[in-house]
Amino acid sequence: MLSKKIPIAVCFLFGLFGLVQYFSPHPAAVSAYSTVLDWVQIIFAFTLLVGVVSLLQIQLKHVSRKEKYWGYSIVTIVGILVMAVFGFAGGTERGTAFMWVFDNMQVPMQSTVFAMLAFFVATAAYRGFRLRNVEAGILLAAAIIIMLGRIPIGEMISARIPETAEWILNVPSMSAKRAVLIGIGLGSITTALRVILGIERSYLGRN
């Protein structure tokens, strides 16, 4: 029972502290608040370590059992270890081995994956943007205006295009976005209150 009661009590106390200190300029509250923020960063740094260890354990298990695609696990393990050795031994400044690998391997590889998005967007647009009804037509027209409005050629065709694109972003798009943001805000407050009051307990796990 204590394994549940203690986390709920800790959560309640810190949640309440976070709420109260926001309205208190008292030096004691400010000092305690700074200390808690330090704790958060320290705890988070440890979770990073836990993440790395956990990732290594899982990948080592894949290799030892020669599971499907175990070769990729070796790449992951080597990548983690090599970067850690380079970083700790030679530092992470310009001109170091760490930065060479980062600039010449990680950046191009990640940029490549991100760049592939353009191809997927193009095929998705080709297959999905169909003029099936009025709503789809409005969506299609808005998409074309925005795409034209975000490039200089749009303005070369007509000065109205970027103006209309700006209007779409500033009026209909923003209204929808604001509704979503307000919904998220209310949802966040509700969830926070549920966690503080011990109603929401999913973070404790199943048992």
Place this chain on the structure above:
Amino acid sequence: MDLSRIDRRYIYLVIAIAIAVPLLLKVQLPVSVGPEVQKVYDEIDSLQSRDCVMISFDFEASSVAEIKPVAEAVIRHAFEKNLRIVGLALFSEGTAIGYNIISSLAEEYGKKYGEDYIYLGFRPQYVSAILGMGENIDQVYPLDYLNDDWKDFPPFSDVENYHDISLVVSIADGSLPTYWVEYAGSRYGQKIAAGITAVMATSYYPYTASGQLVGIIGGLKGAAEYENLLGYTGGGHRGMLAQSSGHLAIIALVILANVAALRKKR
């Protein structure tokens, strides 16, 4: 041939040509400045010499091609205005990239580390880092990226918290500017601007309309607009033709698909 069900590899080929070929050409397209970029420019331009701006590199390596011209434009403006820059990163991958960008531009402008700029490096858990800097930056970053006590640099020894920062510019490819707004803006009244990828721009319009963000520089187009204001041609302008032809190719493909579907229906 049923064009509405064309092999996707043809679409890939069209997009590849539409983007790659213009990158090889040296054609400059005229770019006019939009209101959002103008607001960021005006805000930085209104600062006094030696005012302090904080530039946070909140992006991952994947978006460097798009976000680097944005960062360069802002840093160039800050150096030209002789502002002091405090650089940092709240995404680990942005740390080294940010340092490289800021230090290479510093060399170009003859700016010195510790006098004109410092780089604090990365801190995990961005919410507590942003909140913590509102109380005391030194507590969140006791040492800088180069492991020096940055408080020993006289031009930066008076920088304690957001009160001493005139503007925060978050160069981001995700939702970090939202956290800057929520925690540094709402709680500490810090002015914030955002340099973001184009795909994220729509998410931030409500924040600029409400005044929570000073303005936004959205993707390559935003970078090109800022370059226009600064009077130079950089990565933003170089990418404009490729971006234009890419957009036009997608529009043409969408129209083609709809015409083909319509013909098939008949």
